[in-house]
Amino acid sequence: MKISCQKHIYLIVFILSFFVLFPVKKGLTQSKDASRLSVIVIDPGHGGKDPGTVGGNVEEKNVVLDIALKLGEQIQKEFPDIKVVYTRKTDVFIPLHKRAEIANKSNADLFISIHANAVEQSYVYGTETFVLGQHRSQDNLEVAKKENSVILLEDDYTNTYEGFDPNSSESYIMFELVQDEYKEQSISLANIVQNEFRERAMRKDRSVKEAGFLVLRRTTMPGVLIETGFLSNSSERNYLSSPGGRANIASAIFRAFKTYKTDVEQKSSFHLVTSDVKPQPVPRPVAESKKQAAPAIETKPNTVKKDLYYSIQIAALKKKLNPAAENFEGLTNVFRVDAPPLSRYFSGKYENRSTAEAELSAVQKKYPAAFVVAFHNNQLISVKMAQELEK
Ligand SMILES: [Zn+2]
Incomplete structure (x- = not known):
């Protein structure tokens, strides 16, 4: 479709205003003591009036909340010194920008957003972990569109997100310009998460991917968005709706967190005076x-x-x-x-x-x-x- 000149101008103004109004994801201005990982934000997607994706009678918001709480419990048990912050602990609706705000205000070292997926083709299954970036395939763009479209449930989303239309592919051009100082770290965690899913939790590994997620865009620390499986696939839906399945997923993410934490803290000990x-x-x-x-x-x-x-x-x-x-x-x-x-x-x-x-x-x-x-x-x-x- 041909885009009119005026539309182009709107688009450019929109992209520029986005960068003026939202801080660029920068590590240099946000870092504190980089040698310890002390605050982690766990973000169970959706909640309240937003059920997320639904497969059969299973709602994403419930699945991901349980995984998130189990993950937090494990972290707290093994690392009592780490502060675990949840964007929600109950079935409530939290706007996307608020989730990022919670993470930024907590001065978190890590942001983990937990989700479940669904597509029309019920044979599709597996886990995938996203980092902020430019989608390289239509499938990845579709996941971002679906997760970002929760903003449509927010009052005044047009103002809050500066006219960002989660369903328009053109809106995603801005993610090409994102400077993410934390990308390497986010990718490193994403890789560990997928390894754990594949090697220990015996889940299908659909790999680490990049796409434009608003919630990752607005956080100022390393972050990943984990799609724990497809509720549109009956066996994966059964797995994710069973307490054992959710516990396995939470444990896999926990082990990944542990490995990542050790990696980060070991690397920090290297510095030249x-x-x-x-x-x-x-x-x-x-x-x-x-x-x-x-x-x-x-x-x-x-x-x-x-x-x-x-x-x-x-x-x-x-x-x-x-x-x-x-x-x-x-x-x-x-x-x-x-x-x-x-x-x-x-x-x-x-x-x-x-x-x-x-x-x-x-x-x-x-x-x-x-x-x-x-x-x-x-x-x-x-x-x-x-x-x-x-x-
Ligand atoms: Zn979701």
Whole structure:
């Protein structure tokens, strides 16, 4: 269908206003002590007047509430220090924006939204875990449309969501522009969840997927949306409506949470201290996921002065963050230099300019404004000055 010019303008205005009015999902401005995972928000989808998807006489809202409560109980039992926050604990209707608000206000480290699915084809079954992103298939878009369309039950949804129409594919263009500082972490949890479903809970694994979910868009921490199965498939419906089935699903998510927590906390213990800025061979990136494995960097013999090296500046912030990988899009070689009122964050130490520049484009995929800098005697200097010193 041809879109009129005026419609285009509305669309552009809509997309721009979305970015002005809603904070971009950013880790850099939201992080607290990244080394501990201390608050988790569990979000059972739907509730109250919104039953979610319905298969036979089984309603999604009841299935997911029970799984959510079981998950929270297990977390609380094994990790009493962790604060578990639920977006709902009873059969009540909570608007999507409110769910995200609960998570953001709790300063949560993790957001887990629990759902069940349904499609017309009753033979379709299995579990899938979504992270925020751009859908790559019509099926994934349909799941997002279905979950987002709950906003139609909210009063004043047009204003609240800035004209977002959950049923219009055009509305989903904005998700192409989403900058999600937490994507790697969300994907990592999603992968663990699907592994648990497949390997231990013996569920069919329909894989990790991406799509534009409003509730994930508005939260400012790593988050996943788990579709625990299809209520439109009779055997999966039976499984999910049995207490044992729901307990299995909750346990699988719990084990995934545990693994994720250990991973995050172990990675956080790696950081370079600011005063320890010494040239050193570039470490090979730790292969923590296939997605992240950066190309190995060849270091040539040190032909320049030992006290001169190059790096890539990725950010300058008022906040002092632990330069751990999960605060910086999975970059494992970040270090910080404090020069009040700013702290600058750099990725890698390179013995020559060309190696740093070769690495720059990979870093710019995560930090588009990144640029090459140089250090001499631990002082930040311009690349031009460094080149002079090398002569
Ligand atoms: Zn749902």
